[in-house]
Amino acid sequence: MFGGLTGLTDPKGTDWGERMLNTVASQTIRHLFTKSESVEVSVRCFPSSKLLQGSIDSFKMSGRGLMIRRDFAVEEMSFETDAVAIDFSSVLSGKLKLKQPTQAVAQVVLSEAGINQAFGAELVTKRLDNLSLPQLTELSGGNPVSFKDVQVELLPENRLKIIAKADFNNGELIPIIMTVTIGIQKRRRVSFQNPEIDLITVSEEQKDSSKTLGLILAEILDNMVDLDRFDLDGVKMRLNRLETEGKNLIFSGYAEIERIPQTG
Template identity: 30%
Template structure:
């Protein structure tokens, strides 16, 4: 019976789970400016239950994903258990949840991803909102390096106000999560002259204030991080995504 029903749908040769998987993959891809490998897998048994919008589970794995603000993710994995969707919306290329849901997630950023992030106009603009001694700041050549002991080096060159010279800053920190909503650089060790150390401390406080996940949430969703690991030049974050509605992309 289900073969007859799905055979009449405007997706020749595809079953209901393949249809939903394709639409979900396309919708997620639209959230990013550029994507590498994307793979979605919808589970439903029996398949016919998808017609009522009932899904047993949904897995998504994406690699090499670049957001519209320039931030890059080496990998993103989402795993959802039973969810309910409006199956009729699938035919217009949309994913509509009938009720809020929650997914477990794993996000990976490389050392290069984080360095690139700190040099994008999106992050630089946020960093330059800091007023230091009543003057504006200008950043260049920010570099993030993971050390063998899993500590993190942050280096940058910063010009204060109308000064012509850039002040080099160099600090060593550790990665930490706080209250599931913040990613923090803690236990700093500063290098350089006194003016460089004072500037480094002000920058670190500002960066930690910026790294509130609620400030970076996608429309209709909230990120919560339970654990962060530094391994092999990569930053791996484990947590959940609370989804009220499936965000619509910019394409």
């Protein structure tokens, strides 16, 4: 086996050990997602004899149609590392383990449809349902308030249009329509700033309530989207930039990889 790792190549010149490492890495990465449309992994190591010391030159991954934790759809995800030290014995057993932490340049693309799907996930709805907030006591008569049917529309220049309903659990639904600017705080949190409440289609008797509820919802969202809550085990994402582009929201940054997680 070791002889093959250091010398055997296929007709295209791809080293056997490199191909084996690509296969193991692909299987490992696929297991991180509930489902995936495609996952492509490319591991480079030249000369291949460096594999015996667990040294590889680069590790690239690109995926499409990914699902994380059954509810969070990712249109595209890619990352690329520099040189990486791995445990070569783990490759022989069909696994991939790092000898030391590494970093990777990363990009994540979310679609408008995927974002709206995420607002139906339990991890999100539990932070929007049955809220007992002091600033809502007068409006709700002491009843808990739930924000429901949240829909997001991506707009140019990092703006979002948000449509929702506030439920006072008394049969009354208050419509909320607003636009916000999204940005990055501390490289890990998506901020929702400068909310502008649209009251044009709201009935006169509900305008004050709609404005108050819209500002409260914006504040809740501003404190909710923290990447540390969504991290895979052993992997932390950090953001440098985000931008809206058509019906996609694109994040770019880097991943701190302490170890390769076994499941997503």
